[in-house]
Amino acid sequence: MRFDLPDTPPGAEALRAELRAFLAEASRAWTPEIRARSWMGFDRDFSREVGARGWIGMTWPMAYGGRERSGLERVVVLEEMLAAGAPVGAHWIGDRQSGPLILRLGTEEQRRRILPGIARGELAFCIGLSEPDAGSDLANLRTKAERVPGGWKLNGRKIWTTFAHKSDYMIALVRTSPAPEGGSRHAGLSQFLVDLTLSGISIRPIRDLAGADSFNEVTFDDVMLKEDDLVGQEGAGWAQATSELAFERSGPDRYLSSYPALSQGLDALAAHPVPGAEVTVGRMVARLSALRGMSLSVGGMLERGEDPAVEAALVKDVGNVFEQALPEHLRGLLDPEDSPAELRALLAALTQLTPTFSLRGGTREILRGIIARDMGLR
Amino acid sequence: MRFDLPDTPPGAEALRAELRAFLAEASRAWTPEIRARSWMGFDRDFSREVGARGWIGMTWPMAYGGRERSGLERVVVLEEMLAAGAPVGAHWIGDRQSGPLILRLGTEEQRRRILPGIARGELAFCIGLSEPDAGSDLANLRTKAERVPGGWKLNGRKIWTTFAHKSDYMIALVRTSPAPEGGSRHAGLSQFLVDLTLSGISIRPIRDLAGADSFNEVTFDDVMLKEDDLVGQEGAGWAQATSELAFERSGPDRYLSSYPALSQGLDALAAHPVPGAEVTVGRMVARLSALRGMSLSVGGMLERGEDPAVEAALVKDVGNVFEQALPEHLRGLLDPEDSPAELRALLAALTQLTPTFSLRGGTREILRGIIARDMGLR
Amino acid sequence: MSELRGILVEQVERLVADAGGVAPLREVEAGTFPQALWDGLSEQGLALALVPEEAGGVGLSWGDAAALWQVLGKHGAPVPMAETMLGAALLSAAGVEVPDGVLALGEKGAPFGRHAAHAVKLDGARLTLHPVEGASPGANIGREPRDDLALGQRSAAGILPNSHGPRALRQGLALIRAAQIAGALERILALAVDWANTRKQFGRPIGKFQAVQQQLAAMAGEVAAVQVAVSNAARAVDARGLAEAGFEIGCAKVVAGEAATFGAATAHQVFAAIGITEDHELHHFTRRLWAWREEGGTDRAWAGEIGKLALARGGANLWPDLTARDA
C-alpha cells in the first residue's frame, strides 16, 4: 500500500477556471435533488454540452474524439463536476469505464464506432454485471452467450443495471463457457458490447426508494450479437472487467457524493451559528482534504501505468464512510427548523441515497475483504 | 429478546443513602487511578468493610453469611459502588460468580466452608478459564484433572487469570475426560474449587500495559485436589460455567466502568464551558439511562428465575461500546490543558484500560456471534 | 408486560396486519386515507385509549399506549391514531370534550392534517380545539402526510393541569415517535435476519457470514436500547405525569434517533440492492425511521436539553438524579 501525491498538472488552474465558469452557468437550473444525485443523474443535454467542451474522453487520442490530455487533468474535470453536484450520469460510465475498456481492448472498428460518440456526450453506457443470483458473488453469473454462425446468441438477465433504460450500449459480462471443474470460477466469462436497441432485449426500470428509476432489469431473449461485439478476449472477461476497477474505485465519485451538502451546510451554519460546530466542520474538511489526496495519489499512479488496485479499494472504503457520514454530521449540527429549505431538501435526498454508497461498485464487505487479502490475511 | 423494567425494590432509597454515606467517606482516599480501575482494583481492607456492612453475598441465606435480600437490592449496591469508582475487585468475583455457583451447585460442606468468608469480604476468588491456546475458544482447554485415589490430580496452565496472585481460591474449568469423538467439544469439562495455597501451584503475575499486575499465569504441577473440591457435576462444567453468564454479563460493571470520568467531566465543563458540549453530554446521559434500564431489566428477569442469556449479552455489548466511547467523547470536548489534573489522570488511566472492556468476559466478536445465533442467523 | 397489555397489543397487531401489509402504506402515499384501518382501530376505542374511564375513555396507561404505538410503528400503520390518542388525552385532561375522528396536532406540518376535522393547539397551559378549514398538503421523508393547516376560530378551550405542563404536546409526540421507531426497528431487524437466512451468495446464506452477523447483532443492541428507553419514558409519565417525564422522554428520543440512523443503515447494508427498490417493503420502514427521528424534537435537540440540565446540576448530582427518578 503506497500513496504518493502527484504534482498538479500544468494548466490545471486554467482548466478549473473554465469549468467553474461553465458550471456556474449550468448549475442555475439544478434542484437540490439533482445536486444530491449528481453522477446518478442522467441529463443528455448537459452531457452533450460537456462533450462539446472536450471534457469527456479527454485523455483519449484525437483520432477517437479525445483531446490527449493527461489523466490528472481529467481528474480536475471530475472533481469540479462532482463538487458542483452536476448531473453527469449520461456520460459518466462511458468516460470512466466503457470508453477506456474499448480503447484498451476493443478492435479498431469498435474504437471508431464508439469512442467519438462517447466523447461528444452522445453515447451513453451502462454496465451489465449483477444478476439475480450474482450480486457480490459475480462468479455466479448465468447470462450466457453461445457461439452461433456469424456471432453470438445472448440469453439471460441482468439486474440493478444503472440507466440501462436510457443508455445506448451495455458492456455485459456474461458466460461464454462453463467454469472448468476445479478451476477458477471466474474462467469462461467474456465481455460484450451490446447495442440496447437490438431485438430480444427488454428493459424494465426498477424504481428506487427515492422515487427515481435509475435501476433496471434487462432481459436477453435470443439476442443476436455480431462476432465483432465481443470486447477483448473470449474467456478473459473477468480479468478485463477487474483491471478497470482501480479507475472505478478511486475517483472523486467515491468521496464527493455528499459534497454539495457540506458546502451548503457551511452557509447554513453561517446564517444560523451553532456553538461548537467548527470542530465537526473541521473534521469533515480535514477528511475531505485527506481523501482528495488519496484519490489524487491513485490518479497519479494510474497515470504512470501502475496498478493500484488495493489503493483504489482503500479510497472507496474510506470515501464511502465519509460520504455516508457527512449528511449525518450536518444533521447533528443543525435541526431541520434551523436549516434553509434547500439544504433540507438536499439532505432529504441524500439520506435516501447514502445507503447505496457502500453498495455500488462493490459492497463495503467485499472491498474490505479485498484489502484484507492484500495485507496477507487469508 | 425482551426487556421489562422491574419495579424499584422497597427500601432501595434507604439502602442507597446508606451506601452513599459509606462511599463518601471511603472515597476520600481514592486516587484517579483507583477510580479508573474500580472493579479491577483489589483492596482487601475495603472489601472487609463492605462485607461487614452486609453488602457481599447479600442475597444468600443467613445460614451462609448472607442477608437474604433481593437481587435488585444487590444491584443497588453494585451500581453505587461502581458509580463511585470503588475498588471492589477483592470481593467482586466471589459475590458475582463463585459464591452463587457454590450456593447453587456446591456441597453443603463447600457452602459452609466458603460462603461466609466471601460474605465477610475475606475470601477472594479468581476464575480460571483462559489458557494459552484457549481464549475465545474455551472448548480447547487442556488443563486436566485426573482421578487418583482420594481425589484429583491437576496439571496444566491457566492464563489471564485476574487477581490469581492475590486470591484465596480459584474456580477452575478443566478437562476431566477427553471430548467425545464427534460429540460436543464442550463435554468432559468440570469445575473445581482450587485452594491457591496448595503445593504444586505457581503463580506468575503478568503486568499490564498500564503498569498494574492484575493478570496472572497459574501453573498446576501435580496439584492434589480432594474429592470434595469438585464443584457440581463431573463433566458438566461447561453448562455450569455458562449458566452464570447472564449474571456476569448484565451487571452495571458492563456499562459503568468509565462513569467516574463522566461525573468529573461535567464539573470540568462547568469550570471551563465548551460551546455545544451539552449535546454530547446529553447523548452520553441518555445512553447511560437506557443502559441502566437494560441492565436492571435483566436483573429483574434473573430475580424471577428466568434465563436472559441473550439479553445479558446485549447489555454487555451495548454497555462496552458506551464505556469505551465515554472517555473519547470527553476528549472530544475538552483539551488536556482545559481539564483539571484529576480528570486528566482519570482519562489517562481509562485510556489504557478501555481496550479490555470489549475483551474481558467474552470478546465483542464472540458476544455478537452469540446474539446473532440467538436471532436465528446460522 | 401485563396480561391486559399483551391482549391489547395482539388485537391491534392483528387489525393492522390484516389491513394488508404494505398495501395501505402505498395507498396513503397515493393520497387515499386507509379508512377501513382507521375505523377498525377506532372501533376498538383506541382514539380514547388514554382518556380516563371516568371521562368516557378506556383509561389505558401510557405504558400500554407506548406498547401500542410500538406496534403501529412496527407496521408503519399509515393512520394518525397515535397522534389522535395524544390529542384526545390532552383535550380530556383540559376538560374539553373530545370530538370524533382524526385529531391534528398543531398547525404546521400536522400529521395527516388533511384528514382531520379538528386540530389541537397548546399555548402555555391553554389548550384549544379548532376546526380544520383547509390543508396545504406536504409530506415527510416517510411520505406521510404532513400538512400546513388553515384553522378556524377555536371551538373549545381548556387549561391543562400542571401535571401535563406547557410542553405536553411536544413531549407526547416525542414519546410517540420514539415508540414508533422502536417498532419499526424491530421490524427491519426481523426482515434483515430473514433475508440474511434466505439470500445466498458464494454458495451459502449471507447470514452465515460473520460480517453480516456482527452488524445485525450490533443492531439488535440498539433495538433493545430503544425499547427499554421507551418503556422507561412511558413509565415515567405514568408515575409522574408528562410534565415531569421530560428527562426520560428526551432520553428515549435521543436513543431512538441514534438507533434509527444506525439501524436503517445496517438493514440497507444487509439487504444491498434489493432493499433500495420501491417494490421492496424495507424502505417503508427506513424512510419512516429517517422521518420520525426528526419529529417531536431531533435527538440533537433533546440531547442538548438533557445535557444542559446535567451540566447545570453538576457531576456530583448526575448519578443521584438518575436514580432518584426510579419508579
Next chain:
Amino acid sequence: MSELRGILVEQVERLVADAGGVAPLREVEAGTFPQALWDGLSEQGLALALVPEEAGGVGLSWGDAAALWQVLGKHGAPVPMAETMLGAALLSAAGVEVPDGVLALGEKGAPFGRHAAHAVKLDGARLTLHPVEGASPGANIGREPRDDLALGQRSAAGILPNSHGPRALRQGLALIRAAQIAGALERILALAVDWANTRKQFGRPIGKFQAVQQQLAAMAGEVAAVQVAVSNAARAVDARGLAEAGFEIGCAKVVAGEAATFGAATAHQVFAAIGITEDHELHHFTRRLWAWREEGGTDRAWAGEIGKLALARGGANLWPDLTARDA
C-alpha cells in the same frame, strides 16, 4: 518517493532497528537515555537535516523529514531527534547558531527536556535559545520524558522570517506528531496482521475470521489517510513555508488523531489479552499513539481552527480554497 528519500529512510530505519527493537524503549522508561541510538542518528547529520546546506546543514526537504519522522514513529524511537531537527531548523532560520546535542522545545512538558542542554522558545517571531538549568521530570501516557524545565537567561536570539510565522513551533510539532502517528499506525497494523495470521482459535488463524479481516481493512484505510495527510502537509511546508501550511498541518493532525484512536482500539481488539501485557510490544506503540494525538494540538483543537476558517470563508469558497492550495 524520491530516490534520495528512499535511501535516507532506509539508513535511518536500519539504525533504529539495530538499536534493538523495544529494548531501548524499555530503557528510556527506566530513565536511561539511549545514547548510542542518539549518537548514531546524529552521526548521520540528522539533527541538522532541515538546516539548509549553505548554513552548514543537510538541506533536506520537509517531505524528506516527514518520511524520516514516520520511520522514527514506526519504531517508537525514544530519542528527541524529530524535535531537535525542528528546533535546529527554526534556529537556523532565525540566524542563530545551532548548538550540539538535544534541543528542548519550549519550557513546559518539553520532550526529553532532561536530556537537553538547550531549549528553544518562540514568542511572536522572536526565537530565543536558553541553557537548561534544571528539569522537573514528567512523562506522557507513552512514558516518554515530558519535563518542566528551568531555563537560564537566553544565550542567543533571532527573528524568524515571515515564512515561518509565530506558530512555527506548534505547527512543526503537530507535523512531527502526525508523521510519527503515521509510522506507529503502520507498525501496529503490520503487527496485528502478523498476529492474526499466527494466532489460532477454533482451529484456524483468527485472520481467517471475517470480523477480524473487516476491522483490519478498515484500519488500513485510516493508516492510508494519515500517510497521505502527512505527505500533503509536508509538501505544503516545502511549497509555501510553515506559516502558510497551517491548514494542511492541521488536517494531518486531525486525521492522525482520529486514526490513532481507531487504530489503537482495533489493534488491541485483534490482539486481545496478550496485547494488554507489559511484555508485549504492542503497547509501546498504542501508548505513544494515545500520547501523540494530544501533543502539538489535539485533533479537536486543530479541527476547531480549520472549521472556523471554513465557516468564515463560506460554502462557495470551500472547494476553490481547497484546490487553490494544490502544490
